Amino acid sequence: MNLFKDFQAKIDATLKAMADAGELPEGLDLTRVTVEPPRDPSHGDFSTNAAMVLAKPAGLKPRDLAEQLVVRLAEEAGVTELTVAGPGFVNWRVDDELWRRQLAAILTAGERYGDSDVGRGRKVNVEYVSANPTGPLTVGHARGAVVGDALAGLLDKAGFDVTREYYINDAGAQVDTLARTAHLRYREALGETIGEIPAGMYPGEYMKEVGEALAARDGDRWLGKDESEWLEPVRTFAIDALMRRVRDDLEAIGIQQSVFASERALVDAGAVQAVYDSLESRGLLYTGVLEPPKGKKPEDWEPRPQVLFKATEFGDDVDRPLRKSDGSWTYFANDMAYHLDKYRRGFATQIDVWGADHGGYVKRMQAAVQALSEGEARLHIVLCQLVKLTRAGVEEDVKARRGTFVTLSEVTEEVGKDVLRFIMLTRKPDAPLDFDLEKVMEQSKDNPVFYVQYAHARAHSVLRHAAEAFPDLAQAPAALAEGPLHRLTDSQELGLIKLLAGWPRLVDSAAEAYEPHRVAFYLNDVAAAFHGLWTKGKDDTSLRFLVADDAELTAARLALIRAVALVIASGLRIFGVEPLEEMR
RNA sequence: GUCCCCGUAGCUCAGCAGGAUAGAGCAACGGAUUCCUAAUCCGUAGGUCGGGGGUUCGAAUCCCUCCGGGGACGCCA
Numbered sequence: 183m184n185l186f187k188d189f190q191a192k193i194d195a196t197l198k199a200m201a202d203a204g205e206l207p208e209g210l211d212l213t214r215v216t217v218e219p220p221r222d223p224s225h226g227d228f229s230t231n232a233a234m235v236l237a238k239p240a241g242l243k244p245r246d247l248a249e250q251l252v253v254r255l256a257e258e259a260g261v262t263e264l265t266v267a268g269p270g271f272v273n274w275r276v277d278d279e280l281w282r283r284q285l286a287a288i289l290t291a292g293e294r295y296g297d298s299d300v301g302r303g304r305k306v307n308v309e310y311v312s313a314n315p316t317g318p319l320t321v322g323h324a325r326g327a328v329v330g331d332a333l334a335g336l337l338d339k340a341g342f343d344v345t346r347e348y349y350i351n352d353a354g355a356q357v358d359t360l361a362r363t364a365h366l367r368y369r370e371a372l373g374e375t376i377g378e379i380p381a382g383m384y385p386g387e388y389m390k391e392v393g394e395a396l397a398a399r400d401g402d403r404w405l406g407k408d409e410s411e412w413l414e415p416v417r418t419f420a421i422d423a424l425m426r427r428v429r430d431d432l433e434a435i436g437i438q439q440s441v442f443a444s445e446r447a448l449v450d451a452g453a454v455q456a457v458y459d460s461l462e463s464r465g466l467l468y469t470g471v472l473e474p475p476k477g478k479k480p481e482d483w484e485p486r487p488q489v490l491f492k493a494t495e496f497g498d499d500v501d502r503p504l505r506k507s508d509g510s511w512t513y514f515a516n517d518m519a520y521h522l523d524k525y526r527r528g529f530a531t532q533i534d535v536w537g538a539d540h541g542g543y544v545k546r547m548q549a550a551v552q553a554l555s556e557g558e559a560r561l562h563i564v565l566c567q568l569v570k571l572t573r574a575g576v577e578e579d580v581k582a583r584r585g586t587f588v589t590l591s592e593v594t595e596e597v598g599k600d601v602l603r604f605i606m607l608t609r610k611p612d613a614p615l616d617f618d619l620e621k622v623m624e625q626s627k628d629n630p631v632f633y634v635q636y637a638h639a640r641a642h643s644v645l646r647h648a649a650e651a652f653p654d655l656a657q658a659p660a661a662l663a664e665g666p667l668h669r670l671t672d673s674q675e676l677g678l679i680k681l682l683a684g685w686p687r688l689v690d691s692a693a694e695a696y697e698p699h700r701v702a703f704y705l706n707d708v709a710a711a712f713h714g715l716w717t718k719g720k721d722d723t724s725l726r727f728l729v730a731d732d733a734e735l736t737a738a739r740l741a742l743i744r745a746v747a748l749v750i751a752s753g754l755r756i757f758g759v760e761p762l763e764e765m766r
Numbered sequence: 767g768u769c770c771c772c773g774u775a776g777c778u779c780a781g782c783a784g785g786a787u788a789g790a791g792c793a794a795c796g797g798a799u800u801c802c803u804a805a806u807c808c809g810u811a812g813g814u815c816g817g818g819g820g821u822u823c824g825a826a827u828c829c830c831u832c833c834g835g836g837g838a839c840g841c842c843a
Contacts, residue, residue, distance in 0.1 A: 214784095221786070231785065234823065244823070268786045269823055314843065354843055472840050475768090488841075499769060499839090506841040513843055541770050542838035565771075567836090609779075612771060614836080616778080625805045628778095628792055636805055647802050684782095691782055703780060706790080710807095717807035721798070728802050766803075 183287050183295070184686035185276075186228070190217045193230055196254045205250060206240050219684065226263060226273030227680060233270040244270030281679045282667040288682055288745045289663035293752045296685045300693065301342030305528050308334040310535035311432065311439070312349040315424040316360045318388055319431045319590040322537065325566045325615065327590075328606040328758075330535035331437045332698035333564065335756040340693035345529070346439040349520060352421050353445040354513060359383055360424070361417035365404065367393025368416070372402060392423045431591050435599040436758040443523070445516055453519040454511050457554065458489075458504060466492045466553060472500065491518075496549035514546065521547065521561065522554040530555070533696065535564045535611075564696060567614040569606075574620040597622055600759045604631040607702045607757055630706055634750060635762045637709035640716065641747040642763040644727050648740055651728055655737055659748065662741035669738035672725060674718060678711050678742060682749050698756065705753045712746050 193215060200206045215236070220229040233248035240247060248266040256264055260277040267273055288295045310330020313323050331346065338344045351357075363383040370376045371394040379385040396404075396419055404412040425442070432438070448454065461467050471485045490501040491514075504515040524532050532551065536543070544563050551561040570577065571588060594602055596619060605622050608630050609615045627633045645657055656662070670676065685704070692700040719726035727739045751761040 216785095218782075218785095221781095221788090225786070229785090234785080237823080271786070316843095351843065356843060475839050483840080486841075503840065508841075510841090512841065538771075538837060540838080544770070544838095567771075613779080614772085627806070629805090630791090632805065633791095636803080640803060640806085644802050651802090688782075695783075697782095700780090700782070703790085704782095706780095710790085713806055714808085716802080717798085717804080719802075720804090720807075723801075726802065764803095765805075 183284075183291065184298070184690075185280075185284060185683055186217050186219075186687045189228055189230075190215075192255075192258060193217060193232055193251075196251065197232065197236070200250065200254065206236070206242075206247075210236055210239055212236075218687075219680075220271070220273060223677075225267060225271070226265065227275045229271050229273045231271065233266075233272060237270065248272050278671070278676055279668070281676055281683070282670060284683050285667055285670070285679050285741060285745055286663040288685075288748065289659040289741060292659055293748060293755065295748060296689045296752055297339055297341065298686055298690050298693070299341040300690050301337060301340045303341065303343050304531060305345070306337050306342045306531045306533065307345045307347055307524050307527075307529035308337070308533045308535070309347045309349055309524075310334075311428075311437075312351070313428065314351045314354075314356055315421045315428065316356055316384055317386055317424070319428055321569055321571055321588050321590055321593050321617070324435070324590050324593065324602060325569050325606050325611075326535045326537060327432060327435065327437055328603045329564060329566055329611055329698065330533075332603070332607055332701075332757050333533065333535070333696055335758060336689070336693050336698045336701065337696075339689055339752075339756055342531075342693075345441055346437075347441040347443060347524075348439045350421070350425065350442055350444050350446075351513075353449050353516060357417055357421060358413065360420050361413050362409075363389050364392050364396060364420040365409075365412060365416050368396045368404065369393075371397040372405065388427075392420050395423060396420075431589075431594070434591060434594050435602060443520065445520065448519050448523060449511070449516060453523060454515050457515065457519045457522055461491060461504075461553070466495070467504070468492070468501075470501065472503070491550070491553075493546050493549040493553075496552045498545045498549040502546050502549075514550075517547065518550045518554060521551050521559075525551070525555045525559045530559045532559060532561045533564060534561065535566060538565050538567045541565055562696060564611050566611045569615045569617050572616060572618045575618065593619070600635075601631050603757055604634070604702065604754075604759050607699050610697060610699050630702065631759075632765075634702075634705045634709045634754070636765055637712045638747055638750045638754070638761045639763055639765040641712065641743045641750075644743055645740065645747075648728055648736065651730065652733055652736060655733060655740070657740065657744070659744050662737065662744050665737040665741050666734045667738050667741060669735045670742060674715050674725075675739070675742060678715060678746065681708060681711050682745055685749050685752075701753050701756055705750055708746060708749060708753075712743075 194212055197206065197210065197212060201208050201210065215230065215232045217228055217230050220226055233244045233251060237244040237247050245266055248270045251272050252264045252266060255261055255272070255274065260280040261274050262277060263275045265273050308330055311323055311327045313319055334344045334346045359382065363379065366376050366379065366383065367389045396416065404416065467489055469487050470490050471487050474483045486507045488503040488507065489505045490503055493502045494500060502514055503512050506512055521532065544565070547563065548561050551559050601622050605617060606615065622629060622631065625632050648655065649657060688700060688704045692698060727736070727743060729735045754761045
């Protein structure tokens, strides 16, 4: 189904046959041999660099090796126009008939087209959002949420066994502060005048609801009591309330993670102590004093001996503390326990999606995972740059007044989940993203969401018209696949098939690079090719999809249109975006 | 001071783990609508890929260095 892979396998086999025949040395390293479409389509449909890569180890001239390869490949069925070009590329095309069969295969596979087995069922854990349960999600969280979810969808399509996970930071000092804020709001709900929310607490209005709900559940039970009595139950209550809200916000943009891992539960279970013991027994801990940071004013800096992890042995820049000076665990220690836990749950491949402000944390976490898994696990971190929220070019006031934010749910309500999701995926995570509330709603081609959606809707519009004009023509993909595809002969039609044929290849490469945004750009290309073909029918009526007096040709073209819609839908599915069938 | 990310057309960005003559959209200019959705399409113009070295058959891509922009830098999470 993936022609590029098929040819890759054929090239490999051919090279091995050449080795057997003594034309090449035994045991050549073929890993750098690739089969890809040449950048310039006039060179051919396929191209391999085999001759150039192998020339040196084989002790041959690239072009000579290429010529030998050509002789062998010429025997392959359907291969035409074999040429040697440039420094030693071997280019070829395949029969139009082979492309048409590819179209049939796409239709037969339906939305499963592009599914791949590069993941070989390996378990992957994608952890994203993981916002502290101390407030509603903001637009700042949205990007990581969408990127993480789309990445999970992409890996799933590429054949990985994906778990979508959220890490709840419910153990630090901030959740005690949350509890105190909730208690204050609770007293307020019971009629006390509380005045300004003290600095350092969470001033947001959203805490009022939490206080009210607590009052409704527990009445005056926690009034006038010592903090030691209510802190824990109120904390639990508040965290639950906020996490419920987080889940609601996430669900509103189509995200449902299956695992919500609790930091507190890990700490309580002694997982951090276990990390400590394990590292200590392996001689990876020592007590030392860190150098003061260079950039910051070291005014309140005093050297303190701390328990340090030898992170530098695993590629980090400095060793990292596990205990605070009061003896409690650092956040890093807890995080180590969490990542070890993921490894123990069978995730040798872990992906964390973080905001760019955590960039300084990457090396130490990777060092930790390497140390804890004794080199068995790999942690990949996707850093998402910030989102600049604007409206018609003017920057939105992100914090209009103290304690208020532009929340994710506000934005979701305004632009809808599909627009939000797609736009967040139109830039690579490393690059900052402008999100203009007005522009993303524009219905024009400089808005990629509408451009792609419109292509899908347009395809379905044609299918609807076809159903009226040709009521006897079966439109199910499987039926169209059986149709007279030999009637597709126009170079632009075949070009579109070739583009669709690249979908599995794109899925694989995007998944391997952990870059879901590539899907967005690909879908844009497919949409452009389709729109182009559509408009060509305006100038040249013989190219119109519906040909009144030729049901056969119409059937063939509908097959192509159906395939376009399928591929777009399958791409949008990865993104969690609904493909629209009508956009009037 | 150290580390990470970024630097590609006037603007916003792609560039598929090194490939052949560097691409798209916007903006500019010129065209296409009796007809499947013009929410679209076709064409023209626009670039020392930040600078300089290096690696090799071949570099926007990898390495070094410099310049510029952003971010992070003990016990916060």
